[in-house]
Amino acid sequence: MLGEGILKGLSETIKNFAGSFVSAERLTTVQYPEQRIAPIEATRDFPFLVYDGADWEAGMRCVACQICEKECPPKCIYIVKSTDKKPDAVGKPQFYPARFDIDISVCMSCQICVEVCPFEAIKMDTEFELSTTDRFGGLLLDRKQLAKSDEYYHRIHPTEADEVDACLAHGKAKTDAKTTAAAIASAVRGAETPARPVEGGV
Amino acid sequence: MSIAFYLIAALTVAGGLAAVLLKNTVHCALALTVAFAGLALFFLQLDAQFAGFAQILVYIGAVAILVVFAILLTRGSETPKDGVFSRNWLAGLVIAAGVFAVLGWAVLQSVSVLPHETAAPTVTVLQIGNALMRRYVLPLEIVALLLTAALIGAVIVAMHEKEGAR
Amino acid sequence: MIETLDQIFVLLQHWLMGLLPAGLQPAAGVVLGVVAIVCLFPALFALTTVFERKGLARIQNRIGPNRVGPLGILQPIADGIKSLTKEDIVPLSADAAVHFLAPLLMVVMVFMGFAVLPMGRNMVLVDMDAGLLFFFAMGASTELSVFMAGWSSRNKYSLLGAMRAVAQMISYEVPLLMSSVAVVMIAGSLSLTKIVDAQNHYTWGLPHWYIFTPWGLAGFLTFAVAATAETNRSPFDLPEGESELVAGYHTEYSGFKFALFFLGEYLAMFSISGLGTTLFLGGWSAPFSFLGWVPSWFWFFSKMMLSIFVFIWMRGTLPRLRQDQLMNFAWKFVLPLTLVNLMIAVLWRFLGEGWQRWVFCSAILLFAYAGMGLAGMRRGHFGPRRYRYAE
Secondary structure, eight states: OTTHHHHHHHHHHHHHHHHHHHOTTTOOOOOTTTSOOOOOTTOOOSEEEEEOSSOHHHHBOOOOOOHHHHHOTTOOEEEEEOSSOEEOTTSOEEOOEEEEEEETTTOOOOOHHHHHOTTSOEEEOOOOOOOOSOTTTTTEEOHHHHEEEHHHHHHHOHHHHHHHHHHHHHHHHHHHHHHHHHHHHHHHHHHHSOOOOOOOOO | OOHHHHHHHHHHHHHHHHHHHOSSHHHHHHHHHHHHHHHHHHHHHTTOHHHHHHHIIIIIIIIHHHHHHHHHHTTTTSOOTTOSSOTTHHHHHHHHHHHHHHHHHHHHHHHHHSOOOSSOOOOOHHHHHHHHHHTSHHHHHHHHHHHHHHHHHHHHHHHHHHHHHO | OHHHHHTHHHHHHHHHHHTSOGGGHHHHHHHHHHHHHHHHHHHHHHHHHHHHHHHHHHHTTSOOOOSSSGGGTTHHHHHHHHHHHSOOOOOTTSOHHHHHHHHHHHHHHHHHHGGGOOOSTTOOSSOOTTHHHHHHHHHHHHHHHHHHHHHHTTOHHHHHHHHHHHHHHHHHHHHHHHHHHHHHHHHTOSOHHHHHHHHOOEETTEEOOGGGSHHHHHHHHHHHHHHHHHTTOTTSOHHHHHHHHSOOTTTTOOTHHHHHHHHHHHHHHHHHHHHHHHHHSOTTOOSSGGGTTSOHHHHHHHHHHHHHHHHHHHHHHOOOOOHHHHHHHIIIIIHHHHHHHHHHHHHHHHHOSSHHHHHHHHHHHHHHHHHHHHHHHHTTSSSSOOOSSOO
């Protein structure tokens, strides 16, 4: 019948109009910035550097291997390696980045730096309200701005952080087991072979 | 002859003069519309409501638009190169004076024949309707037939043009 | 007390007139009425712009403007300031006089249309014998202003938009008048006050509004369709919508002149809703006889605002019609339906009281509607689109 479609359309819109006052299903608007939708866990925006413990300089996991700098497609990471070493989480002395700059006006959030990092040091953040009036310097994040704690990482990506912790703990356990085994082996070797006088030689 | 009559008369005459003296043809058509409006105001001043509103509805609402469309579609809106006065203006003046004389004589004859009335007769729409449907029904139907013929003719001409364009 | 509330504006007008000397009183009365209309309807226009934006927003799952005042009520003030302070650009080759006069003519003619609407008992500005004809005469002059706007801009898109708008308005003028002629025939008068008086009777508490009769319902529907097209509202807003896409007749207008066009369009919407209310919905008469204590002007304005709500609802629902679809619809569907409606109204009058006239008139109308609808759908004019080459 002519006009049937119009009546169906009109009934649909009036249902929408009336329903928008009572049900949140109909009125799907979120009034940003007063109301915000909680981001889902897999949200990713720009990278940040993870540090363990309280001191961001001492606990930073990054060892300035520069793999992320080489793998980054738009080349937005700039790393300057330090000249001295500091002990890392397992106690082994490692280099650390004296400068670690990411230009977030260039970064395309591809997550390749996260995928290639062998030390689980760089992860994706969920922060997007980064507008600034200075469009050159303000969008170049340095080491201090990028460093965020492990607790923060657990807050924004709980499942991922738990997996990373399990991985690191497993790695640490393996290293510990290896060191203990090596220590036991060396102790055993020392016990088995009596100390022989070193043969004097010319 | 009240002040309203003189004002409306001035408006109508000004509209008519502008319609022939202006250079831009669309401006002339709009000035003609002002003259039509003046005529409608005359009708209303004489308390002939139906005639006045029908004048607005038909002349301003339809005829003026038709005139403007015709000007646009025939590219008459370009200003004439020779100016607005034609070369045979004397002959035109003589003819216009002759027509004015005939009309004026006819009006004055009828005015002197009619008795002096102080109040205008009130003609209601009902009386007009009755007259149209009873006494003047034959002219009404003939005019309707004429208009229908014009409408069909216009449609046929447009259809031929459409087929000609294909 | 009820009488006082009902006639409160008339009493106010008489009291204010009484403050002046006797010679000035008639003129003062008219001026007071004019001032009331000129103040009230633009205020209603301001309110309607907010309601339209919020209404459309709710239909589209969002909230409308809500920052300016509580619930965005003061948004028109912000819009008004914006349109007043924008630069008034007139193209160099545009016809300055006509360009200036077009919005003025439109607004003046639309305001004149309000003079004959009976907004309550004894609340007409000018009670004319041929009031309906006056209203349509003013509406016809609006088309001329649209054309003037389009031509004076010296812009070919403007001109095209204006020609299309004028063609649309002229085509739908005929069904508009034909639907009203049916009412005039039954009521027996062109005067709007008499038409409302003819509808102000009640049988078993239900009113004698013309919309509750078969010919009245069909007439109201065709009147509504023609009114939507006359005021260039969705789904017939091709002249306006073109200005969103390419251009339209008010493309070369900025700032206050554009605001005047906008005002003119909304006021035309108000006046034609007012006319529809008067002709078909009983004007200022109450829906049920026991509600007669509510003031008459309240009923008139609520019915008018209800019509405006329906206009907004249709805008939020229907997509735009293309120019040729619009014209086909007018000449091949709406106009024959109005002619059938006229004959039904004649039949209604001459069959006299009784159930026969209800049955016959409704049956003939339904057959005509269904028949023309089916014929149109089979030939592909209405209904889902048929493609010549794609299938």
